[in-house]
Amino acid sequence: MTAVEIQAQVIRYDVTKLSMARNAVPLVILVSIVGKYIGVYALGVAILFQAALAVLFIRARSNLGLQAIKAKGDSLIIPGVSQTVRRGAVTGWVLSGRRARVYGTQSSYRLTVPPAQQNELSALLTQALGRQLVTKRRGSSRARSVALAVAIAGAVAVAVGVGLTRELLAPALVGIVAVIVGGASFGALSQRVAVDSTPTE
Numbered sequence: 001m002t003a004v005e006i007q008a009q010v011i012r013y014d015v016t017k018l019s020m021a022r023n024a025v026p027l028v029i030l031v032s033i034v035g036k037y038i039g040v041y042a043l044g045v046a047i048l049f050q051a052a053l054a055v056l057f058i059r060a061r062s063n064l065g066l067q068a069i070k071a072k073g074d075s076l077i078i079p080g081v082s083q084t085v086r087r088g089a090v091t092g093w094v095l096s097g098r099r100a101r102v103y104g105t106q107s108s109y110r111l112t113v114p115p116a117q118q119n120e121l122s123a124l125l126t127q128a129l130g131r132q133l134v135t136k137r138r139g140s141s142r143a144r145s146v147a148l149a150v151a152i153a154g155a156v157a158v159a160v161g162v163g164l165t166r167e168l169l170a171p172a173l174v175g176i177v178a179v180i181v182g183g184a185s186f187g188a189l190s191q192r193v194a195v196d197s198t199p200t201e
Contacts, residue, residue, distance in 0.1 A: 005070035006120050009112040010063075010078060015104065017060035021053060026180045028053050029158070069111065071128035076102070085109065085129070092133035095122050102129065139189025147185035154178025 031046045067080045076085040085102060093102040098118045102109040102125070113121045126132065137144070157175025 005068055006113060006117055006124060007066055008069050008121065009065065010067045010069065010081075011110040012062040012064055012083070013108045013110070014060045014062070015106055015108055017056055021056040021060055024049075024053055024056070025183075026176070029176055029179065069124065071124050074128065074130075076125070076128040087129050090129050093125050093129055094133050095125070100125060137190060144186055144189045147182050147189055149182070150178050151182030151186055154180075154182055 028046075028049045031049050064078065064081050064083075067078050070077050070079070074087040077083075078085070085104065085107075089104050089106065091103045091105065093100055095118065098113050098115045098121070100111045100121055102111065111121065111125075122132070139147075154175040154177070158179060
């Protein structure tokens, strides 16, 4: 069988680094708020934390540019950067228009092709990685809106508390909690999860 090969813009995400960066966000917010009230040295530590977090997010994303990708057996091959995505290391993939996301245990990928080639991309990924995942949002639109509103209100409280006086430290801390809880809830509710199509008995 002739291998399918197409040109795609490829972005790779390091799952471990991305997870570490997301988990560190609440800590960095807390250190930044507390640092403002403790003193200049604590504020300096907070700035270092912010810089480290930014670097971690940047390093978690690698733009591999335009690559010729192809299917070979049960693997997706990206020869230009010597990377092989094996079916066993992939939890699933989804296609939305001309953009596909391949979710892996260690690395995930975003593949983008011209609109005319989206069917070819679908065929390539099906050949290499199996059938596409059928997904839906974890939470309803109303639940996501409520979570987002809580996070925004918390962000406003944090901004007011940081920008004004020491007396507003308590509202700022409450705001941090709201940002963390609301943001985490919105992120969790916005995740797409596989739809179980197995018939129930």
